[in-house]
Amino acid sequence: MKNDNKNNKKMVEDITSMEEDFAKWYTDICKKADLVDYSSVKGCMIIRPYGYAIWENIQRIMDTKFKELGHENVYMPMFIPESLLQKEKDHVEGFAPEVAWVTHGGSEPLTEKLCVRPTSETLFCEHYANIIRSYRDLPKLYNQWCSVVRWEKTTRPFLRSREFLWQEGHTMHATAEEAREETVRMLNVYADFHTNELAIPVVKGMKTPSDKFAGAEDTYCIEALMHDGKALQAGTSHYFGDGFAKAFDIQFTDKDNTLRYPHQTSWGTTTRMIGGIIMTHGDDNGLVLPPAVAPIQVVIVPIAQHKEGVLEANRAMYDRLKNNFRVKLDDSDNSPGWKFAEYEMKGVPLRIELGPRDMEAGQCVMVTRHNLEKTIVPLENLEEAVAAKLQEVRDGMYAKALANREKRTYSCTTIDEIKESLKQGDGFVKAMWCGCEECEDKVKELTGVGSRCIPLEEEHLSDVCVCCGKPAKHMVYWGIAY
Amino acid sequence: MKNDNKNNKKMVEDITSMEEDFAKWYTDICKKADLVDYSSVKGCMIIRPYGYAIWENIQRIMDTKFKELGHENVYMPMFIPESLLQKEKDHVEGFAPEVAWVTHGGSEPLTEKLCVRPTSETLFCEHYANIIRSYRDLPKLYNQWCSVVRWEKTTRPFLRSREFLWQEGHTMHATAEEAREETVRMLNVYADFHTNELAIPVVKGMKTPSDKFAGAEDTYCIEALMHDGKALQAGTSHYFGDGFAKAFDIQFTDKDNTLRYPHQTSWGTTTRMIGGIIMTHGDDNGLVLPPAVAPIQVVIVPIAQHKEGVLEANRAMYDRLKNNFRVKLDDSDNSPGWKFAEYEMKGVPLRIELGPRDMEAGQCVMVTRHNLEKTIVPLENLEEAVAAKLQEVRDGMYAKALANREKRTYSCTTIDEIKESLKQGDGFVKAMWCGCEECEDKVKELTGVGSRCIPLEEEHLSDVCVCCGKPAKHMVYWGIAY
Numbered sequence: 001m002k003n004d005n006k007n008n009k010k011m012v013e014d015i016t017s018m019e020e021d022f023a024k025w026y027t028d029i030c031k032k033a034d035l036v037d038y039s040s041v042k043g044c045m046i047i048r049p050y051g052y053a054i055w056e057n058i059q060r061i062m063d064t065k066f067k068e069l070g071h072e073n074v075y076m077p078m079f080i081p082e083s084l085l086q087k088e089k090d091h092v093e094g095f096a097p098e099v100a101w102v103t104h105g106g107s108e109p110l111t112e113k114l115c116v117r118p119t120s121e122t123l124f125c126e127h128y129a130n131i132i133r134s135y136r137d138l139p140k141l142y143n144q145w146c147s148v149v150r151w152e153k154t155t156r157p158f159l160r161s162r163e164f165l166w167q168e169g170h171t172m173h174a175t176a177e178e179a180r181e182e183t184v185r186m187l188n189v190y191a192d193f194h195t196n197e198l199a200i201p202v203v204k205g206m207k208t209p210s211d212k213f214a215g216a217e218d219t220y221c222i223e224a225l226m227h228d229g230k231a232l233q234a235g236t237s238h239y240f241g242d243g244f245a246k247a248f249d250i251q252f253t254d255k256d257n258t259l260r261y262p263h264q265t266s267w268g269t270t271t272r273m274i275g276g277i278i279m280t281h282g283d284d285n286g287l288v289l290p291p292a293v294a295p296i297q298v299v300i301v302p303i304a305q306h307k308e309g310v311l312e313a314n315r316a317m318y319d320r321l322k323n324n325f326r327v328k329l330d331d332s333d334n335s336p337g338w339k340f341a342e343y344e345m346k347g348v349p350l351r352i353e354l355g356p357r358d359m360e361a362g363q364c365v366m367v368t369r370h371n372l373e374k375t376i377v378p379l380e381n382l383e384e385a386v387a388a389k390l391q392e393v394r395d396g397m398y399a400k401a402l403a404n405r406e407k408r409t410y411s412c413t414t415i416d417e418i419k420e421s422l423k424q425g426d427g428f429v430k431a432m433w434c435g436c437e438e439c440e441d442k443v444k445e446l447t448g449v450g451s452r453c454i455p456l457e458e459e460h461l462s463d464v465c466v467c468c469g470k471p472a473k474h475m476v477y478w479g480i481a482y
Numbered sequence: 483m484k485n486d487n488k489n490n491k492k493m494v495e496d497i498t499s500m501e502e503d504f505a506k507w508y509t510d511i512c513k514k515a516d517l518v519d520y521s522s523v524k525g526c527m528i529i530r531p532y533g534y535a536i537w538e539n540i541q542r543i544m545d546t547k548f549k550e551l552g553h554e555n556v557y558m559p560m561f562i563p564e565s566l567l568q569k570e571k572d573h574v575e576g577f578a579p580e581v582a583w584v585t586h587g588g589s590e591p592l593t594e595k596l597c598v599r600p601t602s603e604t605l606f607c608e609h610y611a612n613i614i615r616s617y618r619d620l621p622k623l624y625n626q627w628c629s630v631v632r633w634e635k636t637t638r639p640f641l642r643s644r645e646f647l648w649q650e651g652h653t654m655h656a657t658a659e660e661a662r663e664e665t666v667r668m669l670n671v672y673a674d675f676h677t678n679e680l681a682i683p684v685v686k687g688m689k690t691p692s693d694k695f696a697g698a699e700d701t702y703c704i705e706a707l708m709h710d711g712k713a714l715q716a717g718t719s720h721y722f723g724d725g726f727a728k729a730f731d732i733q734f735t736d737k738d739n740t741l742r743y744p745h746q747t748s749w750g751t752t753t754r755m756i757g758g759i760i761m762t763h764g765d766d767n768g769l770v771l772p773p774a775v776a777p778i779q780v781v782i783v784p785i786a787q788h789k790e791g792v793l794e795a796n797r798a799m800y801d802r803l804k805n806n807f808r809v810k811l812d813d814s815d816n817s818p819g820w821k822f823a824e825y826e827m828k829g830v831p832l833r834i835e836l837g838p839r840d841m842e843a844g845q846c847v848m849v850t851r852h853n854l855e856k857t858i859v860p861l862e863n864l865e866e867a868v869a870a871k872l873q874e875v876r877d878g879m880y881a882k883a884l885a886n887r888e889k890r891t892y893s894c895t896t897i898d899e900i901k902e903s904l905k906q907g908d909g910f911v912k913a914m915w916c917g918c919e920e921c922e923d924k925v926k927e928l929t930g931v932g933s934r935c936i937p938l939e940e941e942h943l944s945d946v947c948v949c950c951g952k953p954a955k956h957m958v959y960w961g962i963a964y
Contacts, residue, residue, distance in 0.1 A: 072531035
């Protein structure tokens with residue numbers, strides 16, 4: 001046991017405590033849980049097998065949902081000619097300053113430079129102009145999984161990197177109403193995925209006009225509060241009206257034989273969600289993964305595995321579970337204590353221990369990662385107990401994250417109240433707003449928190465704007481953004 | 483019926499006949515079967531939903547196999563700094579002339595230009611140098627699914643485009659022997675996938691030294707013969723020895739405490755496989771898809787669907803099949819004849835027709851796409867009959883493709899024999915070779931066929947080289963390459 005403790009201690013010592021330095025704790029976890037590595041490509045990350053397996057689980061669940069709702073996957077080129085990017089005025093203004101430019105192919109300069117896609121509205125629109133003719137061609141519900149590039153100055157793994165992986169849905173509809181429904185439908189898909197699968201509570205809302213996506217009429221978003229009280233935009237869904245359709249001359253013949261412009265949406269989520277998982281659920285022992293996306297849901301650690309029959313009994317347990325769960329049996333030579341620390345670092349939701357004494361008693365020990373609680377479980381109920389424990393883990397993780405958010409959400413009616421509240425720690429501020437950009441800027445300047453979103457479910461906290469005192473139009477969630 | 487025939491004819495008229503112009507027939511199919519579209523991004527393709535769904539099926543089957551064999555997926559950056567690409571001499575010489583260069587990020591010139599990955603050996607090696615320390619870290623069996631860029635001058639959808647989708651496996655092993663085993667293991671995975679799932683017969687072989695991958699010691703490949711007698715390289719697997727390991731200073735401590743260089747492989751297949759499917763199986767009615775990767779395996783076409791009970795009976799058939807097959811019921815207003823032509827164009831392996839007379843007789847009509855043969859099937863045996871028919875389609879497609887290859891494979895012992903044989907049409911030439919590059923070049927110059935591979939199973943056709951008459955070292959497959 002002495003040896004175990006030493007090893008155990010060693011690993012934990014390797015990561016900075018959250019309280020001491022949250023940013024360093026975050027990057028420590030990214031490295032120590034084998035999620036990412038750095039390379040000589042500045043600002044880009046290598047997603048290692050353990051990190052990529054989380055992304056594959058996210059992809060599988062979301063992709064299934066997209067397809068159930070009638071979406072089809074496509075693949076567009078990764079390059080956008082400069083002239084194509086420039087077709088929609090607001091869009092190019094928003095993106096041109098942060099794109100990477102390809103200027104040479106082989107040894108020859110290109111006649112027109114190409115940007116590496118930062119997002120693909122322009123490519124989808126060009127394609128839609130080719131293939132949409134009649135109302136019968138609508139709606140078009142396309143999605144693609146790919147990587148995109150935005151030339152960020154400061155980068156952090158998953159949260160902000162020059163290249164990241166994402167999905168981008170791009171849809172076209174006969175009417176504005178249908179397109180608005182799609183925008184909200186996909187926002188709800190994102191919100192449900194975060195709530196149910198990632199155990200991350202989110203606020204559904206709409207960005208203020210100053211914070212909209214380049215070229216969008218409305219940008220909806222889901223906002224989550226991280227453990228440190230900072231806000232993370234975890235997914236966005238945009239309603240474009242017919243602005244791009246007009247810029248790209250996409251028209252269809254409607255049922256009444258009239259030529260009309262279709263209405264458009266786009267929506268996206270990225271590998272940033274993995275950053276959200278880390279910062280919502282992680283602790284000083286390492287990562288804590290929601291069962292739905294954990295590469296390993298259950299790890300089996302034999303106790304005194306050199307003793308007769310122990311490995312066999314652990315293998316039998318593995319065989320009972322392997323078809324219904326992502327389960328790993330670690331029968332390596334490392335000590336149990338080393339293994340405990342290792343799988344805690346990797347955030348495996350459930351650990352099962354089985355040693356000679358457990359075998360005699362016909363039971364095993366289950367330890368849930370998020371609260372490190374031990375339960376003795378009769379072996380005969382193994383399968384049901386594992387399923388129940390994983391549900392318990394998801395629910396416990398959600399409750400813990402929700403409690404953190406509630407503790408850190410402050411309702412304020414004056415600037416002074418905001419300042420006073422934030423002394424308790426960073427968090428969400430709920431306050432009324434008159435709707436003008438000046439007040440948005442001033443709140444940020446005076447208190448440090450910027451507008452995150454106007455929630456879909458607003459509360460009435462006061463009649464007047466927290467900043468100027470004029471009549472309030474909306475309740476706004478304010479926060480410090482990642 | 484008149485109307486049906488007209489519609490039917492119209493669609494078929496739209497594609498060029500194979501015999502008339504195979505290249506045009508090919509691009510017609512790509513467009514008319516809704517596989518791809520073009521955009522303003524020269525040399526790149528848009529993969530449309532129907533084409534992308536084929537790729538998703540390919541990915542799912544291959545990825546499952548890779549994982550069964552212990553491979554893990556990762557994601558590497560899409561950019562490679564110029565200095566990193568230059569680390570292995572042969573590699574950079576092979577790829578530098580055909581890469582796309584990023585020179586600007588936002589409005590700023592980069593201090594070092596970055597190429598968009600044409601392949602990722604250099605990135606994997608840099609990462610492996612970071613994470614491989616001991617023999618316990620080996621083997622490393624990594625794979626990634628991504629897009630790569632090679633700045634080709636002439637392009638064709640799927641076969642050769644500036645950007646394409648692929649998987650690239652990169653593995654590291656403690657010994658040369660293990661790495662060689664992996665190289666051949668993955669070649670066999672590719673060959674089995676082509677044979678069993680794509681119904682494409684392939685020759686497994688090794689490239690001659692002049693045709694090896696840049697930086698490899700040995701390049702293995704699978705070569706398929708297309709309907710027009712031209713050869714398609716359908717997958718490659720490379721053995722690198724420890725050349726990259728030395729260039730990138732990747733070393734591990736072996737069991738005997740000695741520092742050693744690991745041995746490396748890489749292997750890849752691309753969206754080119756979809757081109758191979760089209761050119762192996764397609765005909766003048768359109769695409770013919772192997773059941774394993776067909777987005778729609780079975781299409782149900784109601785006959786006289788306005789008559790009482792017909793749609794209900796067709797829906798009941800759909801419900802019986804939907805859980806075990808990828809099935810579509812087309813109850814649109816288009817005529818049956820139009821639907822027949824549409825799904826023949828799209829290569830759906832099996833069509834089921836059900837009308838009032840069939841219902842009375844308790845049967846349906848099944849038509850297999852590859853030979854357009856009709857069978858009457860009792861409705862009570864529906865599920866078993868569909869499974870059997872799909873197997874029959876795969877087997878029939880394979881037999882047809884194999885017969886075409888055999889008909890077009892010529893064993894030759896002299897240059898004149900090669901010339902004479904090729905008058906019957908393009909195809910594979912089997913002939914002996916002395917092993918020198920001059921003879922390789924000369925055969926191509928004199929006859930038009932280049933060396934495709936030295937097959938793993940060589941035959942002894944003669945004692946001497948077909949070109950110089952000196953003692954033969956190998957039998958070689960020669961052909962005209964796509």
